Amino acid sequence: xxxxxxxxxxxxxxxxxxxxxxxxxxxxxxxxxxxxxxxxxxxxxxxxxxxxxxxxxxxxxxxxxxxxxxxxxxxxxxxxxxxxxxxxxxxxxxxxxxxxxxxxxxxxxxxxxxxxxxxxxxxxxxxxxxxxxxxxxxxxxxxxxxxxxxxxxxxxxxxxxxxxxxxxxxxxxxxxxxxxxxxxxxxxxxxxxxxxxxxxxxxxxxxxxxxxxxxxxxxxxxxxxxxxxxxxxxxxxxxxxxxxxxxxxxxxxxxxxxxxxxxxxxxxxxxxxxxxx
Numbered sequence: 001x002x003x004x005x006x007x008x009x010x011x012x013x014x015x016x017x018x019x020x021x022x023x024x025x026x027x028x029x030x031x032x033x034x035x036x037x038x039x040x041x042x043x044x045x046x047x048x049x050x051x052x053x054x055x056x057x058x059x060x061x062x063x064x065x066x067x068x069x070x071x072x073x074x075x076x077x078x079x080x081x082x083x084x085x086x087x088x089x090x091x092x093x094x095x096x097x098x099x100x101x102x103x104x105x106x107x108x109x110x111x112x113x114x115x116x117x118x119x120x121x122x123x124x125x126x127x128x129x130x131x132x133x134x135x136x137x138x139x140x141x142x143x144x145x146x147x148x149x150x151x152x153x154x155x156x157x158x159x160x161x162x163x164x165x166x167x168x169x170x171x172x173x174x175x176x177x178x179x180x181x182x183x184x185x186x187x188x189x190x191x192x193x194x195x196x197x198x199x200x201x202x203x204x205x206x207x208x209x210x211x212x213x214x215x216x217x218x219x220x221x222x223x224x225x226x227x228x229x230x231x232x233x234x235x236x237x238x239x240x241x242x243x244x245x246x247x248x249x250x251x252x253x254x255x256x257x258x259x260x261x262x263x264x265x266x267x268x269x270x271x272x273x274x275x276x277x
Contacts, residue, residue: 005115007065008108010040017041018094021077021087023048025201026060026209027231028089030113033064034235035092037112038105039083043067048074051199055206062116089231110238114217122211123188124218125162130154131219131241132176133212135230136169137198142226142247144172148179149275150224150246150267155183157271158221162186166212166232170194190215217241228264244270 020036020043022029029047036043043064047057049071057069077087086094093102132151135141155163163180165187167173173194180187192208195201213232216223217239225233226246233243245264 005112007112008037008040008105010038010105010108015041016083017044018083019044019046019085021046021048021080021085023050023074023076023087024052024089025231026053026055026206027213027234029053030110030213030235031091031231032086032088034106034109034113035088035094036086037064037067037109038093038097038102039095040105045069046074046077047071048077050075051201053206054201055203058118059203060118060206060210061113062118064113064116091234107238110235114214114235114238117210117214119207119210119214122214123164123190125164125188125215126186127162127218128158128160128221129162129164129188129219130158130160130221131216131223131233131236131243132163132165132180133216133223133225133230133233133243134167134169134172134176135225135227135232136167136172137195138168138227138229140227140229140247142245144175144226146275147224147226147246148176150271151176151179152183153271153275154222154224155180155185160185160221162188164212164215164219165189166216168195168198188215222270224267224270225264233264 018036018041020032022032056071080087091106163185165176190208190211193205217236219241223233223243225243228245228248243264244267246267
């Protein structure tokens with residue numbers, strides 16, 4: 001099970017409580033909470049139980065030191081970013097700290113939250129591990145055939161001992177596992193109900209995402225994702241697992257919405273030669 005990492009003890013320039021309101025998918029919520037924790041201030045979380053995440057805070061996390069939590073039935077909250085209230089889904093520098101300090105605090109907050117995820121069992125890929133994360137039910141993902149070409153290149157160039165496979169689609173996940181079997185690469189994956197559409201979510205599915213986030217954090221060769229918009233790989237960088245996207249089509253949109261500190265890198269930064277197109 002996750003280790004008992006203590007909550008980071010940051011300097012507190014002000015003691016004003018920040019209310020963190022989270023209502024989207026689990027990984028988006030983790031980003032919002034990490035952003036709130038990075039302020040070093042007292043944090044109160046309003047956790048919406050809804051179609052985006054039909055699970056309570058306690059289903060997903062063990063208690064967070066000094067953090068108040070209220071579970072609520074809410075479809076959404078008004079988006080806001082202020083020193084008093086935060087409702088956000090990408091890393092956000094609420095207190096406008098210097099870049100280096102904010103990045104360091106976000107990494108420590110990610111690491112703490114990973115240690116507090118409530119699941120006790122997940123697939124642990126053998127090192128050196130590569131992560132394979134394919135989002136199907138998200139706007140403008142990279143094509144699956146092109147993504148598979150990048151995975152073939154990654155296996156050829158990086159020689160991973162294991163590839164961890166994660167997806168929101170059962171069909172695409174099974175195809176990726178079959179591809180890697182043909183390439184004679186050992187794989188790991190977590191069993192959980194997957195989706196027929198983006199909001200086809202359940203408590204068991206959310207806990208499967210929790211497990212995949214922990215597994216991907218072990219993939220220190222890198223995590224290859226098909227879209228820069230997915231946030232599932234964001235916290236893994238606290239454990240040295242960096243994300244590389246095969247499609248940056250929506251990158252300007254994502255950067256406009258947040259402090260551009262954790263944008264997935266283009267996959268060309270990881271691989272020296274590219275698949276045939």
